[in-house]
Amino acid sequence: MTRRPTRRLVVAGGIGLGVGLGLIGARRGAAWLRQPRARVAVLRVETYDDLAERLFVELERFPRALERARSGPVVLKPNLVEIHPGRPINTQPTFVVAVAEALLRHGAASVVVAEGPGHTRDTEAVLHASGLGPLLAERRLSFVDLNVDDVVEMSPPFDLAGHGRLPIARTVAEAALVVSLPRLKTHHHAGVTLGMKNLFGVVPGAAWGWPKNRLHWGGIPESIADLWSLLQPGLTVADGLVGMEGDGPILGATRPHGVVVLGEQACAVDATTARMMGMDPTALPAFQLAARCGGTVSTSWIALEGDDPVAVRYAPAPGFEGAVRSEQPWPT
Amino acid sequence: MVAAPLIAALRRRVAETRNADGGWGYLAGRASRAEPTLWAAAATGQGLTWLAAHPLGWCGLLAPALLWDQAPGQRAGWLRAIEALRGRPVDGVEDFDATLPGWAWVDGTASWVVPTAMAGLSLLRAGDGRAAEAVALVANRRCEDGGWNYGNPRAFGASLPAQPQPTAWCTTLLAAAGHPAPLDLEGAFSSQALGPSSLGLLLLAAARCGQDTAPWVQRLEAALGSMAGPPRLDHTALAALALARAAGGPCPLTGQP
Numbered sequence: 192m193t194r195r196p197t198r199r200l201v202v203a204g205g206i207g208l209g210v211g212l213g214l215i216g217a218r219r220g221a222a223w224l225r226q227p228r229a230r231v232a233v234l235r236v237e238t239y240d241d242l243a244e245r246l247f248v249e250l251e252r253f254p255r256a257l258e259r260a261r262s263g264p265v266v267l268k269p270n271l272v273e274i275h276p277g278r279p280i281n282t283q284p285t286f287v288v289a290v291a292e293a294l295l296r297h298g299a300a301s302v303v304v305a306e307g308p309g310h311t312r313d314t315e316a317v318l319h320a321s322g323l324g325p326l327l328a329e330r331r332l333s334f335v336d337l338n339v340d341d342v343v344e345m346s347p348p349f350d351l352a353g354h355g356r357l358p359i360a361r362t363v364a365e366a367a368l369v370v371s372l373p374r375l376k377t378h379h380h381a382g383v384t385l386g387m388k389n390l391f392g393v394v395p396g397a398a399w400g401w402p403k404n405r406l407h408w409g410g411i412p413e414s415i416a417d418l419w420s421l422l423q424p425g426l427t428v429a430d431g432l433v434g435m436e437g438d439g440p441i442l443g444a445t446r447p448h449g450v451v452v453l454g455e456q457a458c459a460v461d462a463t464t465a466r467m468m469g470m471d472p473t474a475l476p477a478f479q480l481a482a483r484c485g486g487t488v489s490t491s492w493i494a495l496e497g498d499d500p501v502a503v504r505y506a507p508a509p510g511f512e513g514a515v516r517s518e519q520p521w522p523t
Numbered sequence: 524m525v526a527a528p529l530i531a532a533l534r535r536r537v538a539e540t541r542n543a544d545g546g547w548g549y550l551a552g553r554a555s556r557a558e559p560t561l562w563a564a565a566a567t568g569q570g571l572t573w574l575a576a577h578p579l580g581w582c583g584l585l586a587p588a589l590l591w592d593q594a595p596g597q598r599a600g601w602l603r604a605i606e607a608l609r610g611r612p613v614d615g616v617e618d619f620d621a622t623l624p625g626w627a628w629v630d631g632t633a634s635w636v637v638p639t640a641m642a643g644l645s646l647l648r649a650g651d652g653r654a655a656e657a658v659a660l661v662a663n664r665r666c667e668d669g670g671w672n673y674g675n676p677r678a679f680g681a682s683l684p685a686q687p688q689p690t691a692w693c694t695t696l697l698a699a700a701g702h703p704a705p706l707d708l709e710g711a712f713s714s715q716a717l718g719p720s721s722l723g724l725l726l727l728a729a730a731r732c733g734q735d736t737a738p739w740v741q742r743l744e745a746a747l748g749s750m751a752g753p754p755r756l757d758h759t760a761l762a763a764l765a766l767a768r769a770a771g772g773p774c775p776l777t778g779q780p
Contacts, residue, residue, distance in 0.1 A: 273686075
């Protein structure tokens with residue numbers, strides 16, 4: 192349970208935040224409006240078959256991430272929440288393994304899959320029921336339950352949520368490369384849940400409970416921006432073959448999309464992905480705050496590569512109808 | 524029939540993996556943490572000094588329930604600490620009564636059923652009247668199918684399904700407080716994949732409210748024998764306690780036969 196902003200509050204808050212940030216930008220001058228250049232690749236993908244081979248080729252676009260992967264431990268962080276038959280809640284197991292195998296082929300020093308499910312304490316059960324556990328065992332890939340991992344206290348650089356210090360799973364804190372593997376989903380409180388929001392799972396439940404309600408009390412958009420700016424995963428690969436629309440991230444409906452979106456800056460990947468879901472990221476508080484923390488949201492600073500990014504109109508989560516783009520930057 | 528050698532082996536495994544500082548980690552060789560040390564202390568009688576010397580956080584909600592008889596000198600401190608984890612009220616909730624006081628995972632956050640049930644069990648064990656508040660909140664958050672989800676019975680207009688562990692905790696609390704079990708546990712969860720922690724808690728809940736424990740014993744024994752990777756020490760301790768309960772021992776959460 193969280194504070195429940197009404198639709199009016201969300202929109203008013205977004206407008207207020209935008210005006211406030213605009214004033215800050217005016218005071219700081221045009222420099223605030225510049226964002227780091229980022230490259231995002233879009234892949235049109237029909238099935239999970241042969242994805243490892245495709246990813247092996249496409250990852251060569253991101254040599255910095257590959258260099259980090261070769262230098263030390265790689266942690267793949269999928270989204271693993273709960274099991275509801277027929278609902279695309281979790282990152283597809285075959286997608287996770289495809290990313291792992293592509294990185295290993297590129298010479299990754301080591302790869303583990305790690306997650307701290309935010310709702311259920313029974314990680315063994317959700318691993319098994321999702322199919323991820325058996326597949327990882329079959330492919331001899333290890334899994335780390337971040338909820339009971341050793342804890343490292345870290346200070347987010349901007350501390351927008353006011354937590355001061357965040358308990359971070361040591362496996363993630365000490366990784367050479369963290370790879371966020373979200374599933375494309377709408378979100379009841381944040382608008383969308385993608386690579387940045389996926390980082391909620393690196394806060395151990397043994398420290399902050401099930402769910403990690405303290406992140407909500409600090410403000411979900413603020414906590415998203417804090418975790419992203421603190422951890423800055425070196426690679427984000429978003430599973431958008433089948434997404435979730437409507438009242439996500441649990442109760443929404445299936446939305447076939449047929450894309451994989453990847454890049455070295457999670458904010459830019461998420462902004463691109465949000466646009467492909469029919470949303471305007473600049474209208475979502477989490478992106479506004481992430482931009483304040485140095486993230487790239489504007490299309491002016493994102494260079495798209497790969498296939499043409501076809502936008503699919505996702506039904507928005509309740510209260511986020513105002514963030515739906517009336518015009519798409521790409522063909523629909 | 525629960526095999527006594529299995530219970531002994533589980534207790535031995537817990538005892539053998541104790542850290543040099545007197546506590547237990549979630550996994551053998553890992554840093555000592557409150558939760559595994561709490562369960563290990565209940566299973567072995569050791570670790571009380573470590574618990575007295577370290578902040579317990581939300582585990583402090585459960586400490587009196589598990590260790591009431593083993594650590595009488597710590598009772599007063601634990602009962603005071605329980606108050607520090609009172610849940611914050613939440614505005615604008617439509618799906619249940621958010622004015623009912625309960626307990627939170629972390630100070631300054633909302634009440635949730637599992638920490639509230641933990642607190643309730645501890646307060647019942649202590650004969651503390653605040654237990655009635657925990658019972659009231661838990662009763663109010665019951666899902667339409669008779670069990671409990673991790674927080675709410677409904678969210679965003681949709682009825683939520685019961686989940687195994689919250690249901691186990693809440694069922695145990697209500698039974699200990701003298702209320703009938705609202706759900707046939709085996710009927711509700713027999714077809715779900717469950718890890719050893721869920722199986723242990725469901726076994727304890729079934730035993731507490733007079734339901735058949737044999738299916739849970741069988742599944743827990745099978746789960747212990749088939750686990751991939753190193754076993755969690757808190758799960759091992761819980762399994763030892765749960766199987767001992769099924770074999771006729773007292774309930775580790777309530778002290779009742």
